[in-house]
Amino acid sequence: QKEVEQNSGPLSVPEGAIASLNCTYSDRGSQSFFWYRQYSGKSPELIMFIYSNGDKEDGRFTAQLNKASQYVSLLIRDSQPSDSATYLCAVNRAGGGNKLTFGTGTQLKVEL
Amino acid sequence: DADVTQTPRNRITKTGKRIMLECSQTKGHDRMYWYRQDPGLGLRLIYYSFDVKDINKGEISDGYSVSRQAQAKFSLSLESAIPNQTALYFCATSGQGTGERQPQHFGDGTRLSIL
Numbered sequence: 001q002k003e004v005e006q007n008s009g010p011l012s013v014p015e016g017a018i019a020s021l022n023c024t025y026s027d028r029g030s031q032s033f034f035w036y037r038q039y040s041g042k043s044p045e046l047i048m049f050i051y052s053n054g055d056k057e058d059g060r061f062t063a064q065l066n067k068a069s070q071y072v073s074l075l076i077r078d079s080q081p082s083d084s085a086t087y088l089c090a091v092n093r094a095g096g097g098n099k100l101t102f103g104t105g106t107q108l109k110v111e112l
Numbered sequence: 113d114a115d116v117t118q119t120p121r122n123r124i125t126k127t128g129k130r131i132m133l134e135c136s137q138t139k140g141h142d143r144m145y146w147y148r149q150d151p152g153l154g155l156r157l158i159y160y161s162f163d164v165k166d167i168n169k170g171e172i173s174d175g176y177s178v179s180r181q182a183q184a185k186f187s188l189s190l191e192s193a194i195p196n197q198t199a200l201y202f203c204a205t206s207g208q209g210t211g212e213r214q215p216q217h218f219g220d221g222t223r224l225s226i227l
Contacts, residue, residue, distance in 0.1 A: 008152075032213050043202060043218040044155070051213060088155070090216075098143050098162075098206045098214050099170075104154035 003027060004091050006103035014111055019076040021106050023089030026070070032092035033065055033072045034100065039085045047087075048074065079110045115139045116219035118203050124225045131190045133222050135203030143206045144186040145216060146170075146178060148199040155202065161186055162208075193226045200224075 005024045013019045021035075032051050036044035050056045050063040050072065062075040072091075076083055086105040093101060116137045125131055135144065146158040147170075157170030159178040167180055175197060179187045190197055200223050204216040 034215055041200075041223075043221050046215045046217065049213070049215055092213075098216065099145075099157065099160060100216060102155040104152060 002103075003093075003101045004089055004103040006087075006089050006106045008104060009107040010109050011106055012109045012111055013079050015079060015081060017079050019079045019083065019108055019110070021074040021076075021087050021089075021108065022071060023073065023091075023103055024071045025089075025091045025101075027091070027093050028067075028070065030067075030070075030091045030093055033063070034090040034092070035061075035063060035072075035074045036088040036090060036102075037083075037085045038088055038105065044088055076108075079108075081110050081112060084108055084110045116203060116205055116217055118201075118219035118222050120222060121220065122223045124227065125193055126227050127194055129193050129226075131193050131224070133188045133201055133203075133224070135186045135188070135219055137184050137203075137205045137219075139205055139207070139217065140183075141205035141217075142183065142208045143214075144180070145204040145206075146176075146186070146188045147202045147204065148172070148197075149202060149221075150199050158188065190224075195226050198224060198226045 034049045035047045038044045048063045050065045056063045060077045064073045088105045089103040090100040145160040147155045161167045161180045203219040206214040206216045
């Protein structure tokens with residue numbers, strides 16, 4: 001079992017729709033969760049982070065965390081073609097300092 | 113100017129050559145990291161350093177070495193490059209702040225091809 005799992009996609013959504021990206025993790029002691037966006041050939045860019053169970057909203061983005069079920073998700077409302085990218089989920093393991101374990105990413109395509 | 117700068121941005125070299133990738137940062141962060149990214153495998157940690165005197169191996173350190181010359185500089189070396197080290201390499205930094213809650217910030221990457 002991978003430590004951090006994501007569906008590789010591609011996930012295709014029409015412009016204006018809600019995109020839902022999911023991530024599961026195996027270490028129950030994980031404390032911090034991060035979502036990065038990566039355009040092809042570019043560096044990962046931090047979008048959101050979440051530490052507590054529940055929802056956290058930032059503009060069009062909402063991160064959701066459920067530690068009991070060991071999943072974290074990212075919702076993108078009013079999806080735009082510019083949101084087309086690969087989204088990486090990263091988890092900071094308990095006692096791991098600042099070391100992150102990354103999922104392999106979900107490719108999102110927003111279609112006109 | 114970028115907060116985390118990697119040089120070179122692209123490099124093509126031959127098997128057996130020694131290569132150094134450099135990373136410098138102006139964010140004032142103590143913690144620095146080197147990752148490689150391969151299609152389908154995601155980002156994998158090579159080495160990390162929590163301060164100048166603290167260097168640690170990541171999950172795939174074989175064939176690599178690092179040097180933390182100063183708080184702001186962290187270099188990655190491939191002593192004798194081999195083709196399966198062809199990848200996109202990223203340097204990242206994070207603050208010490210609230211420990212595990214600090215996000216990492218990435219440089220623009222170095223695309224390395226070994227023939």
